[in-house]
Amino acid sequence: MMINAWDVVFFFLAGLILLSALGVVFIRHPVYSALSLLANLCVTAILYLSLMGAPFIAMVQIIVYAGAIMVFFLFVIMLMNLSKGEYQERAVPWRLLLGLGAAALFAFQIFILAGEWRGVLSPGAGGFGVKALSHFIFTRYILAFELVSVLIFVAALGAVALAKKKL
Amino acid sequence: MTQELVLVVIKMIVVFAVALLVVAYLTYFERKIIGHMQLRLGPMRVGPHGLLQPIADGLKLFVKEDIVPHDSDRWTFYFAPILNLVCALVLLAVIPFSYNFMVTRLNIGVLYILSLASVGTIALLLAGWSSGSKYPILGGLRSAAQIFSYEIFLGFSIMGVLMISGSLDLVKIVEAQSKVWNIVYQPVAFVVYIIAALGELNRTPFDLPEAETELVAGFHTEYSGFKFAYFFLAEYANMIIVSCMAVILFLGGWKGPVLPGIVWFLIKMCAFFYFFIWVRATFPRYRYDQFMRIGWKIMLPVTLANILVTGIVMMLV
Secondary structure, rough: OOOOOOHHHHHHHHHHHHHHHHHHHHHOOOOHHHHHHHHHHHHHHHHHHHOOOHHHHHHHHHHHHHHHHHHHHHHHHHHHHHHHHHHOOOHHHHHHHHHHHHHHHHHHHHHHHHHHHHHHHOOOOOOOOOOHHHHHHHHHHHHHHHHHHHHHHHHHHHHHHHHHHOO | HHHHHHHHHHHHHHHHHHHHHHHHHHHHHHHHHHHHHHHOOOOOOHHHHHHHHHHHHHHHHHHOOOOOOOOHHHHHHHHHHHHHHHHHOOOOOOOOOOOOOOOOOOOHHHHHHHHHHHHHHHHHHHHHHHOOOHHHHHHHHHHHHHHHHHHHHHHHHHHHHHHHOOOHHHHHHHOOOOOHHHHHHHHHHHHHHHHHHHHHOOOOOOOOHOOOHHHOOOOOOOOHHHHHHHHHHHHHHHHHHHHHHHHHOOOOOOOOOOOOHHHHHHHHHHHHHHHHHHHHHHHOOHHHHHHHHHHHHHHHHHHHHHHHHHHHHHHHH
């Protein structure tokens, strides 16, 4: 099996993703855990950008997850402002099991991908542009797209209903 | 290959060195212009007309004691200013200053800028939290709430321009304005963009995360020495980015008669700098709930209507 430059890039990024994902699960400190998640999301975006030739998805990943959702997470963590004792006492073994399970799943995915991704994921292999993506979204997957927007709307309504006891 | 690489490295050095110099002198011009608007002279002591003032300020920040508060979260406290400055400076990489002068051309330049600018706000949040005192955390939380208010209509205000030029590539957006600048087709979007930009820059009248009358200095209250300088540099670097984006999206980028493109670009950019400083000298700060109300109840519907009207007109024409 020849190892080319893209293999090196892939395994480097995959290693970083795995490491930061483990960090999210195992770091007790809530803010560091959130920062680890931020690193994870950014490296995943780099993976999309460099190996899959999908810059649009990479940037949307950063805008939606790293930009918006991470700000929400940090906002909540900081508002709760947990003191040290509260998060260090909980040593739950199921978290370790969950982490190992996720790691095993990821390793399995790599195993599956390793056979196929060569040539499919190399850059320039019909990169997924904005136009192509929006064409798919607004023609073939229009129903799914609209349903997802309804779903998000319902979720937002539900959040408001839960937060406001009296409407 | 090697030649290309060397060229890119040279361009990077030029862009970043010039940008940092411009940032330093922006502070000088800000103090000078506001001084004259308030019938003062501004800095006068260091060099002729205070021209060496930014360099003196920089030296002062270098040699100042670097204080880390006892209650702070040390690593995050160090990490936040770096993240903030990096997120501001890497944006310069995709700005096309003229048709062929840019560090790199990205076919999704607009999205790149929006995405990394939003990551920069996380740095403010982290800085506020890690300082371990109440004023910074209030400043940090305010900046987080502010990002939700302005980021949405910042993105939406750009949408009309993107629909007209049919591309996310900054070079193509400028090329699409060869005949008429986008500001003619999109005056409403332009106004909304400027207001959103003031929010993004944390500048008066929307400098709520660092409102000095309420929060001492907001998220950077506890920062001193060069870590403070990082925040300062990042803020002014963001001012450059926002001005560049306004020029590219609405004012035809490097297009203009007689003079070479890059000169036109810099002239238009400086006009925006002057505008931002002028606004600071003119308007008082908004109250927090007022700012939120403007964002959600006025700006958002206006931008949505703008997108709708743009779409209808584009279908009919």
